[in-house]
Structures are given as structure tokens and as C-alpha cells.
Amino acid sequence: MLRRLPEVPSIYECLVCGYAYEPAAGDAKRGIGEGTPFEELPEGWRCPVCNSRKSKFRDIGVPQTPSGFAENLGYGFGVNSLTPGQKNLLIFGSLALAFLIFLSFYAVD
Numbered sequence: 001m002l003r004r005l006p007e008v009p010s011i012y013e014c015l016v017c018g019y020a021y022e023p024a025a026g027d028a029k030r031g032i033g034e035g036t037p038f039e040e041l042p043e044g045w046r047c048p049v050c051n052s053r054k055s056k057f058r059d060i061g062v063p064q065t066p067s068g069f070a071e072n073l074g075y076g077f078g079v080n081s082l083t084p085g086q087k088n089l090l091i092f093g094s095l096a097l098a099f100l101i102f103l104s105f106y107a108v109d
């Protein structure tokens with residue numbers, strides 16, 4: 001069996017007005033806490049902008065990290081499916097490795 005990756009809740013977009021529900025942000029106006037996936041919103045929840053029902057929303061995929069820098073580093077290496085935490089680990093791991101290589105220039109005489 002494949003290892004199950006940590007789930008990143010999808011952003012859902014309102015087909016009526018274009019409002020995007022971001023699970024990381026929640027919906028403070030309606031008492032929806034940060035990190036609430038769209039699927040777990042109460043059935044009575046409606047679009048904060050145009051009052052459309054949940055059925056008017058569609059899944060537009062997982063959020064991108066706010067840092068374009070991290071995105072660029074990950075580009076083309078198949079790590080776009082990683083969580084931000086995993087990306088950071090990868091990035092800082094790479095930096096540490098680069099640092100060690102840099103040090104090795106001084107180690108060899």
C-alpha cells in the first residue's frame with residue numbers, strides 16, 4: 001500500500017461570486033475556526049459574500065505556500081505535493097549540505 005501523505009485541505013471556490021474558502025483561515029464571521037476543512041463546515045454554512053449554499057462551491061485544490069521562494073526551489077523536483085513543513089525541511093537540509101560542502105573547501109589544504 002502507498003504511504004498516505006498528510007492531508008492538506010482543499011480551497012473551495014464559490015461558483016457564484018468567486019469567493020474562495022481557505023481552510024487555513026476559516027471564517028471568523030461565522031465562528032468557523034482556523035484550519036476547518038470545507039467538508040467539515042456545517043450544512044447551513046453559506047458563502048460570506050453572496051450567501052450561496054455549500055453545493056455552489058467547487059474544490060480548486062490545495063493552497064500554495066505564501067512564499068514564492070520556497071515554491072521556486074521546489075519547482076521541477078516533484079516536491080509540490082509536499083507540505084510546507086516538509087518543504088522547509090528539504091530547503092534547510094539543502095542549505096546545511098551546501099554549508100558543509102563550503103566548509104570542506106577549507107578542510108582540504
Ligand SMILES: [Zn+2]
Nearest residue numbers: 014017047050
Ligand atoms: Zn459566493
